[in-house]
Amino acid sequence: MANREKFTPERRAKFLQNLAETANVSAAARAVRMARQYLYELRDADADFAKAWDAAVVLGTEALEDEAVRRAYDGTLKPVFYKGEKCGSIREYSDTLLIFLLKARNWEKFGDRVRNELTGRGGGPIQNVxxxxxxxxxxxxxxxDEV
Known part of the structure; x- marks a missing residue:
């Protein structure tokens, strides 16, 4: 992997571009042929780089969300085979992605209704003793013995 002198402005831009496209630090590090750990060290040492990194992750996460919406709403084409030969395709939609998207966008309406609460003896508050x-x-x- 490259050393500190090799983290040029071009490599930095390429790393941040890959991170913005994938939200994947490992993939972005491979794209610039540098160790993840070293890039995290650079991030810790450079506040501007850390801000750019965070912004790239936000963009990458938005791209992932866009893809989830596309798969849930538009679906994906899956090949259909008959006797080993492709004979067509069907469109499959992701109900699971749709559920997650609905929960994320409107928790009050689509969120889980289960609530877990801990109480102390007799339903009272927990005593920190x-x-x-x-x-x-x-x-x-x-x-x-009470049970």
Whole structure:
């Protein structure tokens, strides 16, 4: 992999362009033939590079969302074979992607209705109490006896 002197402005631009297209750090690092770990070190050392990196990830994530919408809404063509020969194709849609997109865009209407809440004894608030392991075991035994 290339060393520090080899991270030219051209490589930086190519890395950020690939990151903006894929939102994939590994793929962008391969495109410029540099180690991911080294690029993360550069990111930590350069606030401007970190901001550009974050902006590229946002663009890449938007591209992924656009592709998810396309697959859910327009579908993809899948080949159909008969006796080993391609005889046509069918359009398949992704119901799973559609569900995720609906949840992301309108959680109140399409989000999960399950709520998990923890409560203390008798449905009251959880008590944050420092206790020894023996005290904890005794309370656990009492709770098990109640069941």
């Amino acid at each position: 420092n206790m020894s392991p023996n005290e904890f075991r005794e309370i656990a035994r009492q709770l098990l």
